[in-house]
Amino acid sequence: MKYGYFNENKEYVITSPCTPTPWMNYLNNGKYCAMVSNTAGGYSFYIDPKENRILRYRYNNIPIDRPGRYIYLRDRNTSQYWSPTWQPTLSELDAYECRHGLGYTKIKSTFDRITSEILYFVPFDDDLEIWMLSVKNESSEARTLDVFSYAEFCLWDAISDQRDLQYIQNVAVAKYNPQLKAIVYRLFDKSKPIAYFYSDHSISGYDCDRESFIGRYRSEQNPICVETGSCSNAQALGGNPIAATCSSLEIGPNESKTIIYILGITKDESEIPQITRKYDNVDEITNEFERLKQSWNGYLKNLHVNTPDGGFNQIINVWNQYQCKTTFDWARYASFYETGIGRGIGFRDFNQDTLGACHAIPHLVRTKILEIARTQFESGMVYHQYFPLTGLGGFPDYSNPRMKFFADDHLWMVFSVSNYLKETGDCSILQEEIPFVEGSKGTLYEHLCKAINFTENNLGPSGFPLIGTADWNDTMQLHGPNKRAESVMVAMQYHKALLDMGDIASALCIDGNSSYFKTLASKHRNHINKNAWDGKWYIRAIDDDGTIIGSKSNEEGQIFLNTQTWAVFGKIASEDRAVECMNSVRNHLVTAYGVKLFSPAYTHYYPNLGGISTFPPGLKENAAIFCHTNPWAEIAECILGRGDIAYEYYKKISPSTKNDIADIHQTEPYVYSQMITGNDHPQHGKAKNSWLTGTASWTLKAATDWILGIRPELQGLQIDPCIPREWKGFEVKRRFRGTLYDISIQNPESISKGIREIIIDGKSLDGNIIPISNDDKTRVVQVIMG
Secondary structure: OOOEEEOOOOOEEEOOOOOOOOOEEEEEOOOEEEEEEOOOEOOEEEOOOOOOEEEOOOOOOOOOOOOEOEEEEEEOOOOOEEOOOOOOOOOOOOEEEEEEEOOEEEEEEEEOOEEEEEEEEOOOOOOEEEEEEEEEEOOOOOEEEEEEEEOEEEEEOHHHHHHOHHHHOOOEEEEEEOOOOEEEEEEOOOOOOEEEEEEOOOOOEEEEEHHHHHOOOOOOOOOHHHHHOOOOOEOEEOOOEEEEEEEEEEEOOOOEEEEEEEEEEEOOHHHHHHHHHHOOOHHHHHHHHHHHHHHHHHHHOOEEEEOOOHHHHHHHHHHHHHHHHHHHHHOOOOOOOOOOOOOOEEHHHHHHHHHHOOOOOHHHHHHHHHHHHHHEOOOOOEOOEEEOOOOEEEOOOOOEOOEOOEOOOOHHHHHHHHHHHHHHOOHHHHHOEEEOOOOOEEEHHHHHHHHHHHHHOOEOOOOOEEOEOOOOOOOOOOOOOOOOOEEHHHHHHHHHHHHHHHHHHHHOOOHHHHHHHHHHHHHHHHHHHHHOEOOOOEOOEEOOOOOEEOOOOOOOOOEEHHHHHHHHHOOOOOHHHHHHHHHHHHHHOEEOOEEOOEEOOOOOOOOOOHHHHOOOOOOOOOOOEEHHHHHHHHHHHHHOOOHHHHHHHHHHHOHHHOHHHHHHHOOOOOOOEEEEOOOOOOOOOOEEEEOOOOHHHHHHHHHHHHHOOEEEEOOEEEEOOEOOOOOOEEEEEEEEOOEEEEEEEEOOOOOOEOEEEEEEOOEEOOOOEEEOOOOOOEEEEEEEEO
16 A cells, blocks of 8 residues: 655655554754654654653554644534544544655644644754644634644653653653743753743643643543643643643634744743744744755755656655765664664764765764764774763673674774765865873874774684674674684775775875785785685674684575675675675575575574574564665675666665555655565565664665766766666766766666766766866766766
8 A cells, every 4th residue: 555655845745644654754953853753743852862852752652653743623612623643633534644854744634624734843043843733714614723732741861751750750840931921841950951832822721741631541642631622721840741732713714824833942941032932923934944945955956866767866866865864963863763762873873874974064074073083992992882962982781791892883984084085085184183082182094093903903813803792783792701703794894994094095195004004905805715705605704612604504694695795895805706795695685675684594592693693583683684784785786787786676675666565664665774574574575663774875875876876086076887777878966076067877788887988078088087176167977888
């Protein structure tokens, strides 16, 4: 069944409220974040979803997706009431539509000839969210409506809010302030910010206490105050504070009226009138909303593609870039799947997330790279997690107490900095001085060198990097008393990091360092090829007692995807081996819905493997389709020149292919999910953990840098497409180092890879790297494949 469609206004339109899972959107300005589903469920937080949670959300709850940002409309003559967002009353609406756009959501519905629309968005400059309710009377007679609002406050500390009820239920204060026209909520000791809920309409009643508004043994579906038509004017002194208000609307035939609600956060109650005055009229909100849309248009204009595949264009031009910006803002911090109470921002995650946003916001990428580099130790090791509110780092609870580090974390900083340099040419970032965790300082370049040194100083007995707690696969927990487990995947990543460091040193004109890194890379490449090749593919790891993982000699877990893709992407494999290992991927790991992590799946728990075998076959890291890894397979196939295969893999996980199978896929068909259930599981094709995933950035890079082949390099913009042979051509507009390149590629011979000629502004180019212009002009580039 289809539940929606893409429209021409950069929106995904949901036409049925009962989607398989809540289909949500992120509304945020980088500090204030509001998550809202297609039926208005969700929560808000400020910078940190653990320490500064504003609205409460009940995960894994029945009914699902509650509470949220609710409006109730009640006909005073009939006492009938409903929610314009369907939830929470679940009334049968005559019409329903939710439009998720870039930074906003609009939910519109009709019930009993009353049409209402709610616009939700977060403005740029203030830490608040706006709900603008428009109500139209479509009938031929005057109507009197009671309009109720409802939002349930979290008690700031999201952990205590869930588990320390004997304390936290006694510390909150919420009252209605008639001078401010707002409900004001704070902790009694004033140790946290103040939240407020304002309405521009006259208030006939309010409730600040959840139990008073909902009633005993009821829920958000049937609050007693809505049922009876009036609030109880209850304050909250302890308990569960809420923001519930009641207003009256007299609406004539075909008349429309608007109510503006503002939910925000501030440090000082005296600031509330100034903020609310700014947004208490429709014109100002309309102007701010247009500003929001223009900002997103500006973000997207840095990259625009036109290919024969309309679904590809829709995802790349709008939703993939939008998801990349969202993951850049919040990494894996908080979603409808991540509770936001423990992870922080992952060091590995953040550095990968810069890859998909650097072309559009390089200045913000620069700032954040320098910020997160502060979580590196003098040894070169880094914290696995980073908490932006406090600036502190940390390790997760499942860390190996004897070896807390993750084998790959620190190397991702090399990749993000390399990508930033290729995109911007800004070598000055390498000279920025940044403190280490211990307090001493070093330039960013010195931080990168320390990362390399950490891997070189922590090799195992077989000559591969020690895995520590885990590598990219957090559940590859090969802990044991010998502290000897090794990661072949990280060995391959290390080789690529060494090559990148050689290029970075060359850019700084440090020839000695460049030679050192490239010589060391050659040594490790030879070692991997000698000791990790298993006949038709590369092994994955070696556990603590020396047992090989990912070998034909294993009964289960014989072939792993990541060491095959990184052998090609990381420039480890010879051409023959590259083809053979990727053919093995095709023979063993490709399913109808994507390429899975490994095969065969583990059928029971293996103590020596740890977390990877804790899941049933086909779920999560036990042979599921981990979408994050599929772009690496696409890149590897592009390097081999097999464009049809690369594009086949791209399409298997693309959101544009999920609209027709929404009941199978279940998560949003406009963004990527972390995981799709593998073919070892009866629910093959079911996705989980949408939105905040490294899949977003890596898929954008695979699609634009490798399939379309418009790839930033230190020397300029490389043109190297690897496309489906049936494509006769495509166009790309790409802004690179201040210059807009209008690129047209023709494929007259129906090939996948190869360039016959490149013409720039009428002049033929030697080679396939467009030299750097560093101007504001538009360059017209014509490319003939052949």
